[in-house]
Amino acid sequence: MHGNRLYEGQKLALKYFFVAMVLFGAQLLFGLLAAIQFLYPDFLFGVLDFSINRIVHINALVVWLLYAMIGAVYWLLPDEAGREVVGIKLGNLAFYVLTAAVAVVVLVYLFVQVGPGKESTIWFITEGREYIEAPRWADIGIVAVVLIFLYNVYATTMSGRRTGILSVLMADLIALAGLYLAGMFYTDNIAVDQYWWWWVIHLWVEATWEVYVAAVGGYILIKTLNANRKVVEMWLWIEVAMMFGSGILGLGHHYFWIGTPEYWWEIGALFSALEPVPLVGLFVHVLYDWGKHSGQGHKIINVPAFAWLTVETFGNFLGAGVWGFMHTLPQINLYTHGTQWAAAHGHLAFFGAYVTILIGAIYLAIQGKAGLKELKMTKAGWWAIVLITAGMLFMTVALTASAYVQTMVERGMYGATWQGYFAAQANRWFLEGMGWRLAMGVVVIAGYVLLIYDMLTCTKKQPAEAYEGEVAAAAA
Amino acid sequence: MAKVSVWSSNRFWRRSATWVTGVSAVLLILLTFDSMAQMQMGTAKDIKNKVDKRIPSPVVINYKIEYKMSRKRGHEVPIIGGMSPDGKSLYQVKEKFFGRDDYTEAEARALIHKGKLTIQAKNCMDCHTLLGNGAYYAPDLTKAWLDPTWETLAPAYGGKEYAIATFLQNPPAMAMHERKMPNLGITKDEAKAVVAYLKFMSAIDTNGFPRNFGKIKGAVDAWK
Amino acid sequence: MILEPCRDVVCSFWSMLDQGPMTLTITLHTLIVLPMVWIYFDEKKRLERGDVPEE
Numbered sequence: 215m216h217g218n219r220l221y222e223g224q225k226l227a228l229k230y231f232f233v234a235m236v237l238f239g240a241q242l243l244f245g246l247l248a249a250i251q252f253l254y255p256d257f258l259f260g261v262l263d264f265s266i267n268r269i270v271h272i273n274a275l276v277v278w279l280l281y282a283m284i285g286a287v288y289w290l291l292p293d294e295a296g297r298e299v300v301g302i303k304l305g306n307l308a309f310y311v312l313t314a315a316v317a318v319v320v321l322v323y324l325f326v327q328v329g330p331g332k333e334s335t336i337w338f339i340t341e342g343r344e345y346i347e348a349p350r351w352a353d354i355g356i357v358a359v360v361l362i363f364l365y366n367v368y369a370t371t372m373s374g375r376r377t378g379i380l381s382v383l384m385a386d387l388i389a390l391a392g393l394y395l396a397g398m399f400y401t402d403n404i405a406v407d408q409y410w411w412w413w414v415i416h417l418w419v420e421a422t423w424e425v426y427v428a429a430v431g432g433y434i435l436i437k438t439l440n441a442n443r444k445v446v447e448m449w450l451w452i453e454v455a456m457m458f459g460s461g462i463l464g465l466g467h468h469y470f471w472i473g474t475p476e477y478w479w480e481i482g483a484l485f486s487a488l489e490p491v492p493l494v495g496l497f498v499h500v501l502y503d504w505g506k507h508s509g510q511g512h513k514i515i516n517v518p519a520f521a522w523l524t525v526e527t528f529g530n531f532l533g534a535g536v537w538g539f540m541h542t543l544p545q546i547n548l549y550t551h552g553t554q555w556a557a558a559h560g561h562l563a564f565f566g567a568y569v570t571i572l573i574g575a576i577y578l579a580i581q582g583k584a585g586l587k588e589l590k591m592t593k594a595g596w597w598a599i600v601l602i603t604a605g606m607l608f609m610t611v612a613l614t615a616s617a618y619v620q621t622m623v624e625r626g627m628y629g630a631t632w633q634g635y636f637a638a639q640a641n642r643w644f645l646e647g648m649g650w651r652l653a654m655g656v657v658v659i660a661g662y663v664l665l666i667y668d669m670l671t672c673t674k675k676q677p678a679e680a681y682e683g684e685v686a687a688a689a690a
Numbered sequence: 691m692a693k694v695s696v697w698s699s700n701r702f703w704r705r706s707a708t709w710v711t712g713v714s715a716v717l718l719i720l721l722t723f724d725s726m727a728q729m730q731m732g733t734a735k736d737i738k739n740k741v742d743k744r745i746p747s748p749v750v751i752n753y754k755i756e757y758k759m760s761r762k763r764g765h766e767v768p769i770i771g772g773m774s775p776d777g778k779s780l781y782q783v784k785e786k787f788f789g790r791d792d793y794t795e796a797e798a799r800a801l802i803h804k805g806k807l808t809i810q811a812k813n814c815m816d817c818h819t820l821l822g823n824g825a826y827y828a829p830d831l832t833k834a835w836l837d838p839t840w841e842t843l844a845p846a847y848g849g850k851e852y853a854i855a856t857f858l859q860n861p862p863a864m865a866m867h868e869r870k871m872p873n874l875g876i877t878k879d880e881a882k883a884v885v886a887y888l889k890f891m892s893a894i895d896t897n898g899f900p901r902n903f904g905k906i907k908g909a910v911d912a913w914k
Numbered sequence: 915m916i917l918e919p920c921r922d923v924v925c926s927f928w929s930m931l932d933q934g935p936m937t938l939t940i941t942l943h944t945l946i947v948l949p950m951v952w953i954y955f956d957e958k959k960r961l962e963r964g965d966v967p968e969e
Contacts, residue, residue, distance in 0.1 A: 402802055407806075459714060463942065473745050475923075475924070480937075584800045634826055635829040
């Protein structure tokens with residue numbers, strides 16, 4: 215009967231979360247296959263080649279993050295606005311359409327893989343553009359589904375309570391959706407192609423997604439620590455100013471070497487060098503609130519959600535901030551562009567900035583669904599967060615070690631030739647890094663299994679007093 | 691007068707956020723207009739008039755392409771059809787491409803159109819990097835046309851375009867490394883188009899990326 | 915001439931502002947940050963008038 219106290223929008227959120235976690239598993243599995251191929255190139259050669267495993271690895275990542283992001287919005291939207299989601303029937307329909315489309319796209323990736331060099335391939339098999347390989351028909355479907363989602367958000371907020379968090383989300387989500395259009399055309403000019411491709415990729419992960427995280431992070435702080443809404447929203451506006459201020463023109467750091475004018479060197483260098491600043495802000499804010507809260511002797515209302523949020527602030531700052539800054543200046547990037555540096559940065563940044571906070575949001579929903587006054591961390595939950603976080607951190611360190619070797623040998627010693635590329639890839643130090651990456655991948659997968667187990671069972675393992683205030687928690 | 695704190699005013703930060711976001715977006719759009727103008731693909735007329743373009747006309751496949759240090763810009767730049775004493779492209783020295791050096795603009799455009807479609811249809815970017823973007827499982831293709839590997843293979847195949855095209859149609863047969871490229875069913879026509887695209891791409895001005903391309907032939911290699 | 919009109923392949927307004935040590939990027943940063951000073955004092959005036967946003 216617990217579920218009956220939920221808004222219909224929150225029930226829809228649970229569906230999105232479920233698919234998100236399934237796709238998370240697919241992402242890890244195919245990442246593992248690709249990591250094995252770096253060491254044993256004959257593994258699955260001609261059956262599931264590296265390119266296919268990598269497509270599924272990165273597409274599952276993007277899609278599950280989007281699923282969890284949409285889910286988190288459906289979860290907090292009725293709560294913030296103080297009313298049921300408007301147009302929820304349409305929202306439900308969109309969920310099933312999107313999920314069916316995702317399934318078809320993945321099956322085509324796996325079983326058709328490539329097509330002839332014709333327009334029809336772009337429309338029905340693959341667009342062959344990293345991260346947004348989804349064929350054009352699916353792009354159009356995604357746009358339709360996102361329009362329904364935006365309608366839900368706007369109609370609900372307009373007729374309900376319009377909080378600062380919702381105001382930021384409304385502006386952010388429309389930008390996030392609109393940017394996808396920049397990736398939906400074909401051109402023979404590869405420089406122009408990549409120019410607009412970065413509008414989608416960069417302005418998602420280094421601008422609109424970051425602002426999304428700041429907004430949802432604020433909501434989690436209010437829900438787990440009873441943080442003061444006015445202070446949370448002030449920080450949110452500061453972070454929006456700094457994230458968009460550095461992130462929008464920080465796009466320039468992708469325009470150093472793709473046929474773009476030289477002036478992007480300095481625009482990209484300084485703006486993107488400032489990108490870590492708001493991440494420090496987020497970090498300080500969360501730790502400050504935590505200290506204040508525990509200083510007043512309060513208990514954390516949802517420990518797993520708060521723990522993942524804390525990992526988020528570390529991970530976002532380290533992965534996106536520090537690892538990004540390491541190679542964002544053009545004088546360094548000239549040698550690191552197109553090497554394992556990007557892989558090292560990408561792994562910790564996607565994990566630290568997005569995976570963590572969305573897992574936290576899912577734990578909030580788990581507590582809400584069970585109607586618990588508070589949610590404590592179980593043993594499995596602790597092991598999951600430790601294994602996944604440590605695994606990702608050391609995976610990044612391993613990739614960074616390989617990246618150093620690749621940069622020094624391929625770019626420094628051999629002048630970036632194919633011979634240099636293969637010399638670097640065969641270097642013993644490079645391979646050791648790849649070996650540790652694979653080992654850490656196994657650790658992360660072990661953590662994932664525990665995480666799923668914990669998500670399914672943690673509400674049954676809470677101390678008795680957590681159940682006492684069920685009605686009060688649901689009303690909050 | 692009451693002491694006020696602007697720094698803790700939500701409205702101040704909201705207005706600042708709106709301003710910063712708005713002006714950044716406007717600047718990005720203005721910069722994009724300028725960049726798009728500079729990145730327009732050149733035409734055969736540009737080549738005839740010796741006008742340098744960041745992304746040249748596809749008819750560059752008729753010409754010899756090199757990658758030389760430019761003193762003015764402080765990095766290497768593509769040199770098309772021979773170099774003048776002051777380090778600029780002459781657009782004169784031709785080079786046969788599949789036996790011809792007189793591809794018209796329409797022919798060359800059709801070739802690179804098919805080449806680009808094939809590059810996308812075969813998911814090249816999910817193993818290789820192009821202009822440095824993509825995956826890191828296979829070599830960068832930005833200046834692949836100029837890579838010394840193909841110079842050494844060229845004589846056995848009657849020219850490097852033939853060597854690359856043969857490779858693309860059945861890569862495992864010509865594997866260069868234990869990390870083989872799979873057979874992606876690339877046809878003869880598609881292979882020719884892809885090679886044309888690689889040659890065209892090597893003439894794109896990438897602001898000196900990759901640095902020192904092919905200039906260093908390997909020094910010490912500790913712990914091979 | 916001190917200002918090199920065209921440092922790049924193609925001359926343009928923006929590459930004219932790009933005169934070496936971060937001239938362009940500092941210009942853009944100034945353009946973005948300076949008006950915030952005006953927003954600050956405007957907001958201060960409003961707060962002193964007692965115009966406090968309800969939140």
